[in-house]
Amino acid sequence: MPLLIIAVLAVLSSFGMYGLMYYPAQNRLTEVEARLQATQHAQEKTQTAQQTQGIIDTTWNALSDYQEFTDLSIDIADLAKRNRVQIPGMGYDFKPLKHKLAAKGTFAFEAQGGYSAIRKFIYELEKRWPYLFIERLSVERAKKQNGVLFRLRVSTFLKEFPQALQKTKT
Numbered sequence: 001m002p003l004l005i006i007a008v009l010a011v012l013s014s015f016g017m018y019g020l021m022y023y024p025a026q027n028r029l030t031e032v033e034a035r036l037q038a039t040q041h042a043q044e045k046t047q048t049a050q051q052t053q054g055i056i057d058t059t060w061n062a063l064s065d066y067q068e069f070t071d072l073s074i075d076i077a078d079l080a081k082r083n084r085v086q087i088p089g090m091g092y093d094f095k096p097l098k099h100k101l102a103a104k105g106t107f108a109f110e111a112q113g114g115y116s117a118i119r120k121f122i123y124e125l126e127k128r129w130p131y132l133f134i135e136r137l138s139v140e141r142a143k144k145q146n147g148v149l150f151r152l153r154v155s156t157f158l159k160e161f162p163q164a165l166q167k168t169k170t
Contacts, residue, residue: 062131065159066094069105072132076107076125083121085113094158106135106155114147125154132156 064072073090080087090109097104111118125132136153143149 059131060159063102063157063159066103066105069094069156069158072129073107076109079124079128080111080121083113083124084117085111085121087111097157103158103160104155105158106153108151108153111150111152112142112147118148118150122150122152129156 070092073092077087077090087109090107092108093106095104095106111121113121122134122137126134132154133156134152134154136151138151140149
């Protein structure tokens with residue numbers, strides 16, 4: 001009889017110890033799994049943010065400043081000349097953006113020539129300067145020569161807004 005009592009007490013204490021250790025361990029496991037999922041989610045967000053920051057840095061470094069932008073008009077005219085397209089004149093303008101981080105530079109010009117030459121010119125314009133966007137494009141038949149006349153307005157974003165030149169007295 002005493003051995004039976006000891007055996008029953010041993011079994012009951014084993015169940016008691018099992019209950020005292022299993023359920024808290026189960027709760028800790030659930031908490032650790034939740035923290036692991038939260039940490040993995042935060043890590044994914046961090047990696048996405050780093051990739052996005054890399055893309056933004058690459059894009060920002062590819063943008064020109066306003067001094068390079070004014071030189072771009074000469075490059076566009078040279079591209080037109082290579083494609084047998086005449087550009088009689090070109091105007092440009094700078095506009096600040098409301099967040100003041102960058103500026104918008106715009107070129108407006110007419111391109112005259114054969115349709116295939118202008119099509120090739122526009123293709124090379126977009127291919128050579130991927131951050132130069134055609135905002136407005138209209139076409140009509142050229143009156144003076146046999147061909148077409150395209151009116152284009154292209155723009156890009158600039159790293160900075162040109163500061164007004166300080167006037168000095170001499």
